[in-house]
Amino acid sequence: MQIEIKPLPAGLYFVSTPIGAARDITLRALDVLASADVLAAEDTRTLRKLMDIHGVALNDRPLIAYHDHNGAAQRPRLLKALNEGRSVAYASEAGTPLVADPGFVLARETVAAGHKIIAAPGPSAAIAALTVSALPSDRFFFAGFVPTSGGARRTALDELSEVPATLILYESPKRVHKLLEAMQLSFGGDRQVVICRELTKKFEEVIRGPLHNVIGELADRTLKGEIVVLVDRAPTRAATAEEIEEALKERLKSMSVKDAAAEVAKEMGLARREVYQAALGLTKDT
Secondary structure, three states: OOOOOOOOOOEEEEEOEOOOOHHHOOHHHHHHHHHOOEEEEOOHHHHHHHHHHOOOOOOOOOEEEOOOOOHHHHHHHHHHHHHOOOEEEEEOOOEOOOOOOOHHHHHHHHHHOOOOEEEEOOOOHHHHHHHHHOOOOOOEEEEEOOOOOHHHHHHHHHHHOOOOOEEEEEEOOOOHHHHHHHHHHHHOOOOEEEEEEOOOOOOOEEEEEEHHHHHHHHOOOOOOOOEEEEEOOOOOOOOOHHHHHHHHHHHHOOOOHHHHHHHHHHHHOOOHHHHHHHHHHHHHHO
């Protein structure tokens, strides 16, 4: 492996870093880390360690801590470097910048100032968890961290319960049991759930099953490490004949038979021909 050091065009480089295994870094990410004029990191100690592992020298380049608690103070310094035509590389503590990460405001202000953002893509805990979950991946929704307080959490989970996609959430190991219990109230105990813990690390673990089973399995365990929770999409509920008829009657007040049937079929996930025949039957009865 040979790291390529060469001048980078001015801009803000978002560098994805490993979520566990240090060798998951990409060659391009190493090139950017070796070449950028200014380095910034959510955790400078983590980035220094990663650079040391891969033989990337810091030399006399500035390494700036940029996180939730000092972002407002550090953004002017990073934007000043961009205004001077320098290249700035920002790395999350782990994973892809902007995914549950403080880089969003920096990205927004960088664009507002007229500078380019360049991605050096790579690891992401959300995508790694989706990959190993065996849940449908054609459509997924990243919900990040849901609120921790009871009322706000219940409201958020109720809203997520009907999302027609695989849900991906992050949670602290200290709060994951309470999250699962709250999810059972909003989603029901039969929804399939997958708990991914310490992905790509020595003690990686994936736990699958109906929500009520997983809650029971983890009841007496104290989990440690990074946690990703995935939930299967809400099952499609078959509409009853009475519900179809009621929906058609309402729409037939202002729509043609064809349009009413098309709208009800789309809304309820039914075959259009079947609903059209039902609509014709209603018009014959009137």
